[in-house]
Amino acid sequence: MFETARAVLPDWWLLHPADASGVRAFAQAPAPRTVAWLDELQRYLDQSGGLPAGLIRDLLAAGTVVLATLWPDEVSVRSAPRDAGTDDRYAEDRELLKLARIIDVPAVFSREERSRAGQLAADGRIRTALEYADSGVTQVLAAGPELIRRWQHAPAKECYGQAVITAALDARRVGAQAPATVDYLTAAAPAYLTPAQQATATPDWFEKAIRYATQTVHGAASCLIPVPAGMGQIAGYLTxxxxxxxxxxxxxxxxxxxxxxxxxxxxxxxxxxxxxxxxAERRDQIDHAITLYRKQPDAGDGFAAVRLAELLARQGQVQEALTVLRPRADASNRPTAKRRLAKLLAEQGQVQELRQRANAGDLFAVGQLDQLLAEQGQVQELRQRADAGDRFAAERLAGLLAGQGQVQEALTMLRQLVDAGDASAARQLADLLARHGQVQELRQRADAGDGLAAGRLARLLARQGQVDEALTVLRQLVDAGDESAARQLASLLTRQGQVPEAIIMLRQRVDAGDGLAAGQLAALLAGQGQVQEALTVLRQRVDVGDRLAAGLLAALLAGQGQVQELRQRADAGDGLAAERLAGLLAGQGQVQEALTVLRQLLDASGGFATRRLVDLLAKLGRIDDLEGEVRAGTYGAAAQLAQMRGPAGNAEAAKPT
Structure with a gap:
């Protein structure tokens, strides 16, 4: 209503009288072109002398515009006809309301109103009200601050209500989405009370606490909201x-x-x-995390079992971890548990069980066994497994033989795998041929259509000084539609000083939608001093939703020290820009602002912001802040803190050098 008055009567005065006597004083000599604003009209009506209907008629006759707000129940009670035989206490109010043009405001926003409000959602209060409206957007906006005051600044006698509210808020903060039950609240509330408050609590402390916590403010919302379990029954309370x-x-x-x-x-x-x-795990409450994971070890494709095993292994309880994983891994639909069991067996060097599982067809065990045998130099067993058709073992054996100088045997094995259609072996073969300067075979394979071999051949020729032939090979690949060859060709042209041709070719690739080429082109342009053009290339890719380009743009802006655009992009929700902005600010010594940017990003989206924040705090040696992030449940904070403190838990190890 205020915004409407300002739009319709922009040049008028606004009078907001403190009380009814102020309205009466103004009515004695009303100024022209004035809006009288009577917010919460009942406050004026209930004061001594009230607001007689005649007084308001005089104001209206003088040209004053009177605006007021009144809750629907107040309108109903003050405008209802007098009951026979009772005092007519609202007679004057009823006459006053007859003068009003009453505009009913619905309790909730319409679809169109929510859409318009969404356009203003950059305001965090509006965004919160739209996303988390318990009783309607306006009600939440009105009642929200009062709820916070009611919780944080409860009177001393309401300490039990405050404790119950805090217990419910903390439960939701750490993952409890179901209503907080009476059993939980009564058990947890004492944690938020002093010993004296606990000792002096009356037998009905909880009933009083719930009354305080569920009392509505502004007729709209309460700190805790009862959830029904049937008529007259409460299942619990939501915050x-x-x-x-x-x-x-x-x-x-x-x-x-x-x-x-x-x-x-x-x-x-x-x-x-x-x-x-x-x-609990993220907050370093390991014992509680273990207890909770034990309750649902089969949930989430064995996820709980895997996390439980991880924590048990971290606590040194390896055999129990293996016991947890084995039955889940034996279930055919539990690949997560299979993968972690195989890895843990390999870490413990338990070759025998790995071998049994591999022979039973567990591919995760096969991979871990072959890797472990290669690390141990077990050529004979690897050869046996390779001969039995284990291609992973053959690849590991080839790598092991090459490392021992038996290159020809390694090449023979890889050729056999490639001939059998093993794509992974094809890459390994091309790398090994290039590493040992086998130009002829690389050329033969390239001529036969092996793009990997052709790429390695071009790189080898260039290294040997045969640049023209390398360029010819790459151009042939580009003509055949090989995108990676185009980028490789551009790099070689750039090293040869043929920058214009490289730029032309990369632009063609960018126009064809090659995001990797856009990054390479931008780097090349920036290296040539054409920074603005490089930024333009990346901005265009970002505008079509290219996330890779968004990261490259943020990096280039940070490298150029362009704080303003980084900040604008961060404010618009670009997390990559926010991360780069934080790094740039930290490098400029604006550490607190950098941490603020990362924490805001963390609250908005999480993701890599957690790693950046934890890494920055570790780099700065901010032990206290890291401890705070552990309490906040930031991923990786607990592990980083433990690493910084060292085996003995000595904070001296955390001091920055």
Missing amino acids: ADYLHESARTLRRTEAVPGLAWQALVTHHHPDDCLRLADN
Whole structure:
């Protein structure tokens, strides 16, 4: 309504009287072209003397525009006819409301209104209200700040209500999406109370706490929302979305108390088990994570079993980890467990079990066994396995033989694999031929249509100084439609000083939609000092959704120190630009701003921002900040912190050099 008044009457004065006496004083000498704004009209009506209908008629007659807001229930009670035999306490109010043109505002936004609001969603408050509207967008916007105050600044006597709210918020923060049950809240709330508050709690402390937590503010929302389990029955309590979003920021690096974790382990919905386990693991609550993973070891294609085994192995309980994995790996539909079991057996050097599983047809065990045998130099067994048709063993054997100087035998084995259609062996063969200068065979294979051999031949010829022949080979490949050869040709042309031809060819590739060529072209242009043109090439690719180009553009902007465009792209949601911006700011000594950028990116999308943030904190030796990220559940923070502290847990190891 305020925005409407400003649009329709932009040059008028706005009067917002503090109370009813202020309205009466203005009515004695009303100024022209004035809007009188009476927000929450009931406050004026209930004051001594109220607002007589005649007073408002005089204001309207003087040309004053009177705007007011009033809750629907207030309108109903004040405009209802008087009951016979009762005092007519609202008689004056009823007459006043007859003067009004009442505009009903729906409780929720229409589809069109939500769409228009979405166009303003760069404002974080609007975005939160649109995404997490418990009772409607406007209600959340109005009630949200009050919910935060009610939670954070509860009166001393309401400490139990505050504790219950915080326990529910923390549960949701670490993955509990189901309603917080009474059992959980009663078990966890003491963790947020002082010993004195616990000792002096009355028998009905929880009932009082729930009343405080569920009391609505502005008639719109409450900190905790009861979830029904039937008529007159409550299954649990959800936290208001607005409050949850705020608490995620306000308590981001606050540790969830051990008692609350224990309550979650004991009283949680099965659907939340894996989320809670993952959060416990990221927050270095390993014992709780192990307990939670144990509850659902078969969930998620063996994911829980794999995570449980990882944690057990990290704790030195390797045999138990293997015991967890074996039955899941034996199930035919559990590739994740098979892969981790094979890797763990290889790490432990348990060749016998690996061999048994490989012979039983477990391809993950085959790969790990062959790799382990190669690392141990077991030529004889590798040869036996290769002769039995194990192509992985043959490839490992060829690499091992080549490393021992038995190049011809290695080449013979690889040729046999290639002839049998092994694409991986074809790459290995081409590399080995090039490494040993076998130009003739490379040329023969290139002539027979082997693109890998042709590429390696061109590189070998160029290294030997036969540049013209190398260029001829690459041009033939390009004519045949080989995209990688085009990029290789451009690189060779550039090294030979034939930059214009390289640029022309790369532009052709870019026009054909080759994103890799766009990056190469931009690098070449930038290297020639044509930075703006390079940026233009990358911007055009970014505009058509090329993520690779987005990363290259961010890197080039950072290399040129273009903070402004990086910031603009970061603000528009480009995570790659945000990461580069953070690195640039850190390099300029603006560490706090760099950390802020990364934390904002982390809250928005996660992804690589977690690694960048953790790496930057580690580089700066910021132990306290890393500990905060562990409490916040940032991926990789716990592992990085443990690495920095060293085996003895000594923080001295974390000091930057």
